[in-house]
Amino acid sequence: MVLTFWLDQPVWLMFVLLSAVFAICMGAISLLSTWSATRPGMHKLGIGVVAPYFNAISVMLALLTGFVANDAWERQRQATKIVQSEKTNLLAVHDLSLATASDMSAIRTKLVAYANALIDDEWPKMTVGESSATANEALGELMQSVADPRHSAEAGAAAHGSLLDAVMNLRAERGTRLGLADVQGDQSKWLTLMVLALLTLVSIGLIHVDKPVPQAVAMILFSVATVTTLGMIGLHERPFDGPMPVTSAPLEMARTAMTSVKP
Numbered sequence: 001m002v003l004t005f006w007l008d009q010p011v012w013l014m015f016v017l018l019s020a021v022f023a024i025c026m027g028a029i030s031l032l033s034t035w036s037a038t039r040p041g042m043h044k045l046g047i048g049v050v051a052p053y054f055n056a057i058s059v060m061l062a063l064l065t066g067f068v069a070n071d072a073w074e075r076q077r078q079a080t081k082i083v084q085s086e087k088t089n090l091l092a093v094h095d096l097s098l099a100t101a102s103d104m105s106a107i108r109t110k111l112v113a114y115a116n117a118l119i120d121d122e123w124p125k126m127t128v129g130e131s132s133a134t135a136n137e138a139l140g141e142l143m144q145s146v147a148d149p150r151h152s153a154e155a156g157a158a159a160h161g162s163l164l165d166a167v168m169n170l171r172a173e174r175g176t177r178l179g180l181a182d183v184q185g186d187q188s189k190w191l192t193l194m195v196l197a198l199l200t201l202v203s204i205g206l207i208h209v210d211k212p213v214p215q216a217v218a219m220i221l222f223s224v225a226t227v228t229t230l231g232m233i234g235l236h237e238r239p240f241d242g243p244m245p246v247t248s249a250p251l252e253m254a255r256t257a258m259t260s261v262k263p
Contacts (some may be wrong), residue, residue, distance in 0.1 A: 011243045015231045022223035029205035061196040072236040079180050079239035079246040086173045087250035092166040094258045102154030107145050114138040115255040123248045126181040127241040181240040
């Protein structure tokens, strides 16, 4: 729930909230290190804590950050690629239907209806992880129309086979896209990231517990780097419903190209 709430915020607020968490933790560590009631205890904890201890936690943080970043960027790349592939196959079905000798105006009409359902109905629903019943029905009608055996006799087996392949690709790509849109943010990996980041912050504080100014500088530098990194990863966490979503622009371009030609 916390991750979902954070990802639902505007970009600037995402960074502000993340910065606030680290600022509170830095303030708490600094206060505990300087307050007379807690300073002796903090100094006891910091005795013998040297840089190698900090490195052990920071290495784990770096490895997990790389894993989470790669996962987020890979989903973003897949989403972009799949939408472009859908555009290509929409245009392929349309162009093949025009190139054949048989009358395939009904296929083109159903193809445009499917594109309309994708853009106007399904795309908004993907932001909440849902699919469109209208798009599903339109795709079913398109597949039934393309699978009509008479097209093989009138247009030739090769052309009909290519047409069927393109439609089947559309079906597979839609399933992949919906799968990417339905992926919810993994709360556990982000929780682990935050725990490791805060532990690293505590380690820095303990290493410099007897030097308030170096302690503050080291914690600030680490926090700025961590907030920037985690914030950028968060921008790509949800490919279709986030601050930098993959849009339906390629599909809209395909629809425009298809509707500019009379059925």
